[in-house]
Amino acid sequence: MLKITGYPDRYSAEPGETIAFKVSLEENDRFEARLVRVIHGDANPQGPGLKFRHIPSNADGSHPGFAQSIDAGSYMSVENFPPLDAAFTFYTMIWPTLLRRDDQTILAQWDDKSGTGVHIGLKAGGYVTVTLGGPEGVTQAVAPKAMVERQWYALAVAIDPARGTVRIDQAPIIPYAMSDDRVAADFALSPAHAASGLMLAGTRLADGTVGRHFDGKLDSPILLSGLHPASLQDRLMRTPRDIELGRSLIAHWNFSRKIDTAETVDTGPYCFHGKLGNLPTRGMKGWNWTGEDHAWTRKPEHYGAIHFHSDDLYDAAWETSVAVTLPDDLPSGPYALHVSCGPSDVDATREDYISFFVTPPRDAAKRGTRPKLCFLAPTCSYIAYANHAEHITARGVEILMNRMVHFGHSDLWMYEHPELGGSLYDTHADGSGVAYSSRLRPVLNFKAQYHSWLGGHGSAVYQYNADTHLFDWLEEKGFDYDVITDEDLHRDGLALIEPYDVIMTGTHPEYHSTAMWDAMKAWIDRGGRLMYLGGNGWYWRVGFSDHWPGAMELRRAEDGIRPWIAEPGEYYHSFTGEYGGLWRRLGRAPNVMAGVGFIAQGFDFSSYYQRALDADNPRARFIFEGVPDQIIGNFGLVGGGAAGIELDCITTDLGSPTNMLRLASSEGHSGFMLLVNEEFGPVPPNLGGDQNDRVRADLAFGETAAGGALFATSSIAWCGSLSHNGYDNNVSRITENVLKRFLDPLPFPTSPDTDGA
Amino acid sequence: MVYKITAEADRQYIEEFREAPITHHRSPGLQRVLNVMRLYRGGDQYILIARKEFQDYVIGRMPPLRDEPIVIEDDLVLPSREAAEWELFRRRWHQITGETIALNYEEKPA
Numbered sequence: 001m002l003k004i005t006g007y008p009d010r011y012s013a014e015p016g017e018t019i020a021f022k023v024s025l026e027e028n029d030r031f032e033a034r035l036v037r038v039i040h041g042d043a044n045p046q047g048p049g050l051k052f053r054h055i056p057s058n059a060d061g062s063h064p065g066f067a068q069s070i071d072a073g074s075y076m077s078v079e080n081f082p083p084l085d086a087a088f089t090f091y092t093m094i095w096p097t098l099l100r101r102d103d104q105t106i107l108a109q110w111d112d113k114s115g116t117g118v119h120i121g122l123k124a125g126g127y128v129t130v131t132l133g134g135p136e137g138v139t140q141a142v143a144p145k146a147m148v149e150r151q152w153y154a155l156a157v158a159i160d161p162a163r164g165t166v167r168i169d170q171a172p173i174i175p176y177a178m179s180d181d182r183v184a185a186d187f188a189l190s191p192a193h194a195a196s197g198l199m200l201a202g203t204r205l206a207d208g209t210v211g212r213h214f215d216g217k218l219d220s221p222i223l224l225s226g227l228h229p230a231s232l233q234d235r236l237m238r239t240p241r242d243i244e245l246g247r248s249l250i251a252h253w254n255f256s257r258k259i260d261t262a263e264t265v266d267t268g269p270y271c272f273h274g275k276l277g278n279l280p281t282r283g284m285k286g287w288n289w290t291g292e293d294h295a296w297t298r299k300p301e302h303y304g305a306i307h308f309h310s311d312d313l314y315d316a317a318w319e320t321s322v323a324v325t326l327p328d329d330l331p332s333g334p335y336a337l338h339v340s341c342g343p344s345d346v347d348a349t350r351e352d353y354i355s356f357f358v359t360p361p362r363d364a365a366k367r368g369t370r371p372k373l374c375f376l377a378p379t380c381s382y383i384a385y386a387n388h389a390e391h392i393t394a395r396g397v398e399i400l401m402n403r404m405v406h407f408g409h410s411d412l413w414m415y416e417h418p419e420l421g422g423s424l425y426d427t428h429a430d431g432s433g434v435a436y437s438s439r440l441r442p443v444l445n446f447k448a449q450y451h452s453w454l455g456g457h458g459s460a461v462y463q464y465n466a467d468t469h470l471f472d473w474l475e476e477k478g479f480d481y482d483v484i485t486d487e488d489l490h491r492d493g494l495a496l497i498e499p500y501d502v503i504m505t506g507t508h509p510e511y512h513s514t515a516m517w518d519a520m521k522a523w524i525d526r527g528g529r530l531m532y533l534g535g536n537g538w539y540w541r542v543g544f545s546d547h548w549p550g551a552m553e554l555r556r557a558e559d560g561i562r563p564w565i566a567e568p569g570e571y572y573h574s575f576t577g578e579y580g581g582l583w584r585r586l587g588r589a590p591n592v593m594a595g596v597g598f599i600a601q602g603f604d605f606s607s608y609y610q611r612a613l614d615a616d617n618p619r620a621r622f623i624f625e626g627v628p629d630q631i632i633g634n635f636g637l638v639g640g641g642a643a644g645i646e647l648d649c650i651t652t653d654l655g656s657p658t659n660m661l662r663l664a665s666s667e668g669h670s671g672f673m674l675l676v677n678e679e680f681g682p683v684p685p686n687l688g689g690d691q692n693d694r695v696r697a698d699l700a701f702g703e704t705a706a707g708g709a710l711f712a713t714s715s716i717a718w719c720g721s722l723s724h725n726g727y728d729n730n731v732s733r734i735t736e737n738v739l740k741r742f743l744d745p746l747p748f749p750t751s752p753d754t755d756g757a
Numbered sequence: 758m759v760y761k762i763t764a765e766a767d768r769q770y771i772e773e774f775r776e777a778p779i780t781h782h783r784s785p786g787l788q789r790v791l792n793v794m795r796l797y798r799g800g801d802q803y804i805l806i807a808r809k810e811f812q813d814y815v816i817g818r819m820p821p822l823r824d825e826p827i828v829i830e831d832d833l834v835l836p837s838r839e840a841a842e843w844e845l846f847r848r849r850w851h852q853i854t855g856e857t858i859a860l861n862y863e864e865k866p867a
């Protein structure tokens with residue numbers, strides 16, 4: 001089990017800046033810390049082993065620590081809401097999604113310390129409850145009939161707190177035959193003593209946290225003074241507003257307003273605007289969605305719902321444990337704060353590497369002479385996979401991996417702490433997809449040493465830790481490089497990468513925002529040389545928001561390998577209003593960017609490349625200098641070969657430049673390397689690599705019209721082969737040949753009549 | 758209907774699996790047996806727990822709902838992933854066919 005973990009307040013910082021680390025200890029009250037350069041995070045004894053270099057800093061030494069917890073679950077709060085001490089009626093449209101959970105909150109004006117106030121909730125099984133707390137104690141009314149999951153209901157609750165009278169009216173929007181879920185019931189409870197403030201989908205608890213969360217959608221919550229019949233709800237939601245009813249209006253929250261923000265708008269006379277906590281999902285279809293439009297930007301009145309989840313998490317909000325000021329002369333690169341609270345053993349891991357990147361200074365006066373090589377750290381992909389828990393939340397992973405599902409100490413800890421929040425691959429407890437992922441929390445798989453359940457047999461590294469194979473190789477070969485992260489590129493655009501001649505990707509740069517895509521394409525079109533050292537890149541569109549800094553949004557729309565599928569009508573990002581999904585379905589297939597695009601996926605073993613005819617093309621001579629081999633990469637730490645996990649190939653129909661050379665293609669894949677679903681219509685019986693020659697990675701090269709070039713390995717596993725045989729192997733040699741030529745300022749030829757190679 | 762594993766028809770694959778519990782290519786017959794064995798049909802799911810990566814493994818059972826703890830069988834420590842695969846194969850074979858496989862897994866040099 002994990003006894004110490006933490007996270008930084010950002011994923012990139014410049015020399016001289018201070019970065020805050022938030023650490024939690026489950027044992028002891030102090031921890032040791034030191035800043036390290038991350039060189040190789042893969043502990044596989046078949047490889048070079050763990051490599052870190054200590055960087056003296058003010059982090060060195062012992063620091064006090066304690067256990068920090070996470071308060072997950074989304075909600076809306078209105079802090080200045082006055083006490084509901086006179087009779088009132090609450091209306092809302094409601095779509096519950098997790099009725100096996102008990103004690104959920106729809107609306108609360110509740111003082112948990114004194115047990116006073118009003119609470120409207122849901123009991124396990126789907127029964128609406130009304131709880132009044134006052135001088136005579138706490139009493140509760142329970143609706144006699146339950147709601148059904150994922151059905152819309154009109155709910156009206158009329159309460160006279162002073163007299164203790166309650167009426168619950170519950171009506172399904174779609175009346176099914178033989179159903180029995182309509183409620184119209186009166187109750188007599190003890191009077192309530194009014195509390196203050198108001199919350200939806202959560203209740204403030206005595207310890208200051210928010211609990212008793214609701215799972216499901218709420219739409220158009222309304223408060224009226226006085227006791228009113230349920231039949232008024234239709235009139236209340238009409239536009240323009242009924243003037244007569246408007247005189248009784250206390251609040252009417254219209255969730256279709258300011259969808260891209262953390263606020264909710266009260267259209268009532270008192271403007272009791274709400275604040276959202278822990279990033280519930282917005283841009284959600286409301287009770288009245290008809291399908292006539294699928295974009296909340298065009299038909300906001302059909303998107304008046306917010307989907308709250310009891311396991312939503314935006315910001316763990318841990319206290320800072322140590323603030324590290326980065327040395328002014330610290331080179332750009334991958335770093336981590338190593339923290340430990342004792343020696344690890346078979347029962348517990350008592351150390352952690354809290355990862356981040358040091359970027360070059362933006363201030364031109366401080367930049368000095370920079371290297372011409374940049375590693376674009378795929379932090380969007382790291383965030384997308386943050387705390388990837390399909391091995392916990394999705395069953396049947398064993399059959400996909402073709403071997404037992406691996407759990408390390410981190411995974412056991414993750415299992416016990418669902419409040420860590422899921423990745424964009426996971427589903428919430430109610431089965432809906434996780435559409436937002438935040439880096440403001442411990443991310444257990446963004447760490448050196450993390451052995452992934454998803455990686456290929458052998459090292460089983462994935463994303464960040466797989467990228468450390470490349471960090472190690474660059475270090476070993478003595479190449480100087482800068483690091484820019486995806487988020488940096490999203491924020492600053494082309495200007496940030498313009499100074500570099502060569503950009504190297506990580507092993508799996510899958511997620512990109514529109515701003516990142518545009519900047520990268522502009523850089524390539526202006527002569528950049530891209531070394532795409534991975535597979536399945538530029539696959540999904542994601543979005544960021546200034547209202548929720550540190551979080552990223554994804555809608556798994558339409559097509560692609562989707563561990564969950566967005567609901568029809570919910571394909572547009574709430575953060576940006578952009579249509580989500582695969583870049584390929586947006587007319588920007590990865591082939592347009594990298595020359596190759598996604599073709600196959602398999603997680604058991606990797607294979608090798610067979611040299612192809614284009615390898616002997618004079619344009620490719622520099623790539624194969626000193627590499628006469630027919631077979632390339634029949635070795636490696638990730639699945640035993642250089643071609644594995646996820647593969648790409650050249651497809652000119654999807655936008656691969658017509659001049660791309662197919663230097664080599666992988667073969668010999670197992671039946672578990674499968675053609676991806678966007679590549680076929682009718683399902684063919686020969687999806688596996690043992691029966692389908694479309695299942696292959698193309699080692700590819702092509703010049704661009706601006707004198708730049710593209711080089712693609714088309715495989716996530718490539719970098720796992722770099723260190724084989726003391727870094728002396730054909731994968732390493734090819735990578736080095738390409739990098740050296742790409743760093744040569746001599747332009748690549750742009751017509752058949754010139755020879756720049 | 759999903760293929761039904763029987764001792765008579767599938768006994769031939771036991772030695773193939775023992776020879777290489779984790780491997781690149783298998784006979785289609787053995788792969789079918791493994792796929793059927795690994796189908797999730799509800800209940801606890803077997804998992805592999807690395808107490809020390811690359812050195813020390815135990816088998817665990819993950820309940821259907823996360824509210825319940827993972828059961829860790831730390832009375833049986835296995836030196837490799839392959840040994841764990843073999844142990845699980847033996848259990849499933851017994852569960853499906855009623856037959857006990859007495860053979861142990863022999864570690865191969867790395």
